[in-house]
Amino acid sequence: xxEIKLIITGPPGAGKTTAIAAISETAPVKTDTHTTDDLAxxxxxxxxxxxxxELTLDDGQKVFLYGTPGQRRFEFMWKILVEGGxxxxxxxxxxxxxxxxxxxxxxDNFADFIRQTSVVVGLxxxxxxxxxxxxxxxxxxxxxxxxxxxxxVDIREREDVALLINALVSTLEFSR
Amino acid sequence: MKTxxxxxxxxxxxxxxxxxIDLIIARTSDTWTYSDGDDSDVVxxxxxxxxxxxxxxxHLESRHTVAIEYTSDTxxxxxxxxxxxxxxxxxxxxxxxxxARIANAEADESHTHDTLQPxxxxxxxxxILTALDEGQAKYLSISAGDTTCFIDLPGNRYTCRGDxxxxxxxxxxxxxxxxxxxxxxxATTGEWRPYPALRWLLGxxxxxxxxxxxxxxxxxxxxHHWPPAEVPRAAPYTLSLCALLSREAxxxxxxxxxxxxxxxxxxxxxxxxxxxxxAITTPAATKPTGAPVATEADTSAPSKPRGxxxxxxxxxMRKAR
Numbered sequence: 001x002x003e004i005k006l007i008i009t010g011p012p013g014a015g016k017t018t019a020i021a022a023i024s025e026t027a028p029v030k031t032d033t034h035t036t037d038d039l040a041x042x043x044x045x046x047x048x049x050x051x052x053x054e055l056t057l058d059d060g061q062k063v064f065l066y067g068t069p070g071q072r073r074f075e076f077m078w079k080i081l082v083e084g085g086x087x088x089x090x091x092x093x094x095x096x097x098x099x100x101x102x103x104x105x106x107x108d109n110f111a112d113f114i115r116q117t118s119v120v121v122g123l124x125x126x127x128x129x130x131x132x133x134x135x136x137x138x139x140x141x142x143x144x145x146x147x148x149x150x151x152x153v154d155i156r157e158r159e160d161v162a163l164l165i166n167a168l169v170s171t172l173e174f175s176r
Numbered sequence: 177m178k179t180x181x182x183x184x185x186x187x188x189x190x191x192x193x194x195x196x197i198d199l200i201i202a203r204t205s206d207t208w209t210y211s212d213g214d215d216s217d218v219v220x221x222x223x224x225x226x227x228x229x230x231x232x233x234x235h236l237e238s239r240h241t242v243a244i245e246y247t248s249d250t251x252x253x254x255x256x257x258x259x260x261x262x263x264x265x266x267x268x269x270x271x272x273x274x275x276a277r278i279a280n281a282e283a284d285e286s287h288t289h290d291t292l293q294p295x296x297x298x299x300x301x302x303x304i305l306t307a308l309d310e311g312q313a314k315y316l317s318i319s320a321g322d323t324t325c326f327i328d329l330p331g332n333r334y335t336c337r338g339d340x341x342x343x344x345x346x347x348x349x350x351x352x353x354x355x356x357x358x359x360x361x362x363a364t365t366g367e368w369r370p371y372p373a374l375r376w377l378l379g380x381x382x383x384x385x386x387x388x389x390x391x392x393x394x395x396x397x398x399x400h401h402w403p404p405a406e407v408p409r410a411a412p413y414t415l416s417l418c419a420l421l422s423r424e425a426x427x428x429x430x431x432x433x434x435x436x437x438x439x440x441x442x443x444x445x446x447x448x449x450x451x452x453x454x455a456i457t458t459p460a461a462t463k464p465t466g467a468p469v470a471t472e473a474d475t476s477a478p479s480k481p482r483g484x485x486x487x488x489x490x491x492x493m494r495k496a497r
Contacts, residue, residue: 004484057487138401147422151405162492163408167415173485174419174435 004063006165007082008051009110010091011102012070015124015155017051019091020067023161024053050081078109087118087168091155094123094131100140107141118171121150122164177207178275179216184226185246192262193220200264206275218242218274220258223249242274266352268319301353301382302448306389309452313355316378320348326356329375329452333368342371343410346381353382373406379449380411385441388448395459397447398426403455412489413438417446421456 008016029052051067066081068074082088090106092099103121107114123134137150149167153160180197182190194210219236223229223245233255236243248260256274258266307313308329316327323338325345334342345351371377387393399421408415416436420427427435432443450456 004488055488055491057491059487061484061487063488063491134404135401145424147399147401149402149418149422151402151408153405159409160405163405166412166489166492167402167408167418169485169488170415170419171422174416175422 009068014091014093016067020053095125095128179211181216184222302386320351373404375452376449380445383445392459396426398457
């Protein structure tokens with residue numbers, strides 16, 4: 001059976017590790033280490049290689065979930081992890097200083113992969129007082145001509161992670 | 177106290193009506209009694225049984241009597257309507273609307289006709305949604321069981337009186353839907369609650385397989401943005417429709433049905449919701465005004481698509497092992 005691989009990316013602290021832990025049927029494999037740079041002020045640990053989880057389909061086939069490291073200095077890992085991937089979920093932490101710029105940074109960096117596959121955007125911490133409205137995210141990507149799914153989610157909830165994967169599967173099946 | 181009589185009713189329906197009035201009296205604001213006289217406040221007319229019912233309506237309206245049609249017809253109507261068979265919830269909803277109508281007429285007789293037409297109507301609801309969307313009606317009232325929810329569509333907010341939640345009321349099989357201009361009706365409810373998914377949910381829940389007035393059923397529909405997460409959480413099939421209608425060329429109702437396996441009525445409800453939420457480009461209307469567009473009656477869902485994506489969806493539906 002071929003490997004089915006879904007990639008979850010986004011800035012540090014957006015909830016990639018949490019998302020995989022919420023949905024994986026096995027204990028997720030983490031490569032977290034203590035934060036040593038500026039991020040230490042907001043996050044004790046960060047992913048340096050990848051997070052990994054899996055789901056088993058009814059026929060025994062596995063769906064592998066890979067979480068990328070969020071920090072840009074680990075950008076080289078992004079290209080490695082998306083190799084052979086089915087689609088991408090970008091998590092955007094709306095409590096960060098510029099979530100719109102964060103989204104565009106990931107859309108740009110994964111542009112080639114997205115062009116070949118599909119992408120879903122999950123907005124986290126949208127209750128932050130300075131969080132942009134969902135409409136602002138749609139406006140900011142309007143010029144691309146693509147209508148991306150942008151969903152507000154609580155990434156700690158399994159149902160919300162399932163919703164993002166379900167949306168990704170729907171775009172793969174019907175939007176392309 | 178309000179008096180009520182009927183015209184054209186079978187003896188059985190008349191008996192049911194009298195019994196229901198006795199039963200529901202505690203759930204209406206005013207006291208209602210059945211009257212055999214000709215001077216009742218309200219007359220319910222069985223338009224299926226009365227040939228010259230239009231003349232009866234004209235006569236009653238000339239006397240400023242509130243006339244309600246009682247019919248099995250489900251096409252749109254600007255009249256107050258009770259759908260057959262008689263149901264207590266429908267009757268309560270209509271009575272409450274009539275009370276509001278009469279109270280308003282007494283308060284400002286000169287504006288009665290303009291502000292309260294159409295004041296309330298039973299299903300089909302697409303006409304009500306259109307009236308709300310176009311500002312011809314103020315609030316939407318949806319009742320089920322002992323709960324009534326009021327919806328302020330321009331404000332994207334709602335409030336409920338009773339134990340059920342708004343999604344539960346919207347999904348109830350015995351729900352009744354009407355419009356009301358009366359803010360006073362809200363006095364005993366809780367605070368207004370904002371609900372960004374409100375317009376989408378009204379479309380998916382209240383369309384009854386009919387497109388809103390002015391939407392041409394023939395052509396490509398193109399989605400501009402996806403609905404809030406509450407919509408796919410409540411109705412996962414909407415994810416397939418979102419994806420199909422997000423394509424660069426959009427999709428027709430027929431294409432969406434054939435490719436997603438979603439029932440036609442559900443596709444139409446989703447399109448209505450997206451239209452109310454200003455999230456979709458619809459084909460230009462061939463007739464800008466008129467009744468809601470009736471679509472084919474076939475609402476059966478084609479077989480569910482399978483394959484890898486179907487298997488992943490099935491897995492996601494199951495709880496963690």
